Amino acid sequence: MTATAAEQQNTRTGHPQRWLILGVICLAQLTVLLDNTVLNVAIPSLTRELDASTADIQWMINAYSLVQSGLLLTAGSSADRYGRKKMLIAGLALFGAGSLVAGLAQSTVQLIVARAGMGVGGALLMTTTLAVVVQIFDDTERVRAIGLWSTVNSLGFAAGPLIGGTLLDHFWWGAIFLVNIPVAAVGLVAVIALVPESRNPSGDRPDLLGALLSTVGMTAVVYAIISGPGDGWTSARVLVSAATGIVFLAAFVAWELHVPHPMLDMHFFRNRRFVGAVAGAVLVAFGMGGSLFLLTQHLQFVLGYGPLDAGLRTAPLALTIVALNLTGVSARMLPRLGTPGTIATGMTALAAGLAAIAVLGGDSYAGMMLGLVIMGAGIAFAMPAMANAIMSAIPPEKAGVGAGVNGTLAEFGNGLGVAVLGAVLNSRFSALVPTAVGAASLPAALAAATGPGERARIADAFATGVQTSQLVGALAVLVGGLLAAVLLRRAERAEAAATAA
Numbered sequence: 001m002t003a004t005a006a007e008q009q010n011t012r013t014g015h016p017q018r019w020l021i022l023g024v025i026c027l028a029q030l031t032v033l034l035d036n037t038v039l040n041v042a043i044p045s046l047t048r049e050l051d052a053s054t055a056d057i058q059w060m061i062n063a064y065s066l067v068q069s070g071l072l073l074t075a076g077s078s079a080d081r082y083g084r085k086k087m088l089i090a091g092l093a094l095f096g097a098g099s100l101v102a103g104l105a106q107s108t109v110q111l112i113v114a115r116a117g118m119g120v121g122g123a124l125l126m127t128t129t130l131a132v133v134v135q136i137f138d139d140t141e142r143v144r145a146i147g148l149w150s151t152v153n154s155l156g157f158a159a160g161p162l163i164g165g166t167l168l169d170h171f172w173w174g175a176i177f178l179v180n181i182p183v184a185a186v187g188l189v190a191v192i193a194l195v196p197e198s199r200n201p202s203g204d205r206p207d208l209l210g211a212l213l214s215t216v217g218m219t220a221v222v223y224a225i226i227s228g229p230g231d232g233w234t235s236a237r238v239l240v241s242a243a244t245g246i247v248f249l250a251a252f253v254a255w256e257l258h259v260p261h262p263m264l265d266m267h268f269f270r271n272r273r274f275v276g277a278v279a280g281a282v283l284v285a286f287g288m289g290g291s292l293f294l295l296t297q298h299l300q301f302v303l304g305y306g307p308l309d310a311g312l313r314t315a316p317l318a319l320t321i322v323a324l325n326l327t328g329v330s331a332r333m334l335p336r337l338g339t340p341g342t343i344a345t346g347m348t349a350l351a352a353g354l355a356a357i358a359v360l361g362g363d364s365y366a367g368m369m370l371g372l373v374i375m376g377a378g379i380a381f382a383m384p385a386m387a388n389a390i391m392s393a394i395p396p397e398k399a400g401v402g403a404g405v406n407g408t409l410a411e412f413g414n415g416l417g418v419a420v421l422g423a424v425l426n427s428r429f430s431a432l433v434p435t436a437v438g439a440a441s442l443p444a445a446l447a448a449a450t451g452p453g454e455r456a457r458i459a460d461a462f463a464t465g466v467q468t469s470q471l472v473g474a475l476a477v478l479v480g481g482l483l484a485a486v487l488l489r490r491a492e493r494a495e496a497a498a499t500a501a
Helices: 003-013 018-037 040-049 054-082 084-103 108-136 139-170 180-194 208-231 236-258 266-270 272-302 307-312 315-326 329-360 365-392 396-432 442-448 452-500
Strands: none
Touching: 018 084, 018 108, 018 139, 018 180, 040 054, 040 139, 040 272, 040 307, 054 084, 054 108, 054 208, 054 396, 084 108, 084 180, 108 139, 108 365, 108 396, 139 307, 139 315, 139 329, 139 365, 208 236, 208 396, 236 266, 266 272, 272 307, 272 329, 272 365, 272 396, 272 452, 315 329, 315 365, 329 365, 329 452, 365 396, 365 452, 396 452
């Protein structure tokens, strides 16, 4: 049976080993996603041992996310054309090799470069996992399978600080990367043995120029956001970087509209269902990524917890997501409320959780835990519905490209959340404590303080900056959720009217 015939057969009946295969690809997906947040809890260690500044830390995080964001669409298109199993194998191999280099890095520059290399392997993995899910499950089970895949997505983001804290409590910071190697090896063997090959032989050619334009554009924009608080928003470096990003992103859109084989078909954005799901996906990742970036620093720098304790105290977020998805609570909401209602409910809960952390979690952990539980409920409701909406708006033969779109939005939203909320934090902190502006990080500012009173004032200013950043994130998520729900509701009404006509 040919690959195309096998795909058609699986679409009707589902692959006989589909649930075991789902477990394998979720393991690969989890490894990649953990590295989006596992670094957050190591920030104090990296600040001390590698003499890393705040900008260095943000680039360590964003180098991984931005490389993935730029390559996901190309990786998805390549998987559709050349084989999704092949891309899974290549992605696991590259990710494992990059993890080895990162774990042995001796400087911030080496670690940033290694993280960027890991992003290449991660791009191949993230696109092919969701594409394989779409191919091996039939229509009756696909929504449930995507829900479990989304649970792993959320778990990866949320469990990173917990796993990172556990490793840092017993080993040095490099262990958070070296632990990926045995997992990648097990995943590689399982993929070779179990995952069926699938591809679309008539698929489009990879759009390498599109990948280059999008990567440079997004990198330049985020660099401007990161540099703004320190260099000044009107400085030449920030303005040139922002302008460069806008020009490259505009060129990317123009190229995609005219190239015969676009990496991202811009006509997808005429579909209101697609646009609504896109808006929600970016804002969920924005709120989640930026929040965890701030929380782990607040727990360690302000409340005084060690890496393991800080990681454990972010666990309610992951546990809530897992509990609601595995028990089927979130899956049952979708048919009852519909996609727009489910996404609106989830995004509102996520925004409420961020606001609760900002208002109630400044001085104690109890308020923070309440906010984390509410955030977890919102993410469990919204993310599966949005992933399903994006994939259903794209033709099945473009499953890899659809997965690339979904992954690109999540990665870009995560990187943008770290950059924007980090920039808000730095701006607020600098305004409250002008004497600490020259310090490269909060520990440096505390070390330079002349007495207990000034140290307390610096810590309070940092806590206030975190609170402001969380409130900004909450507002962005709430507005994005309502916008996504409105667009999806209009799309459903338009589809119903067309069907009736």
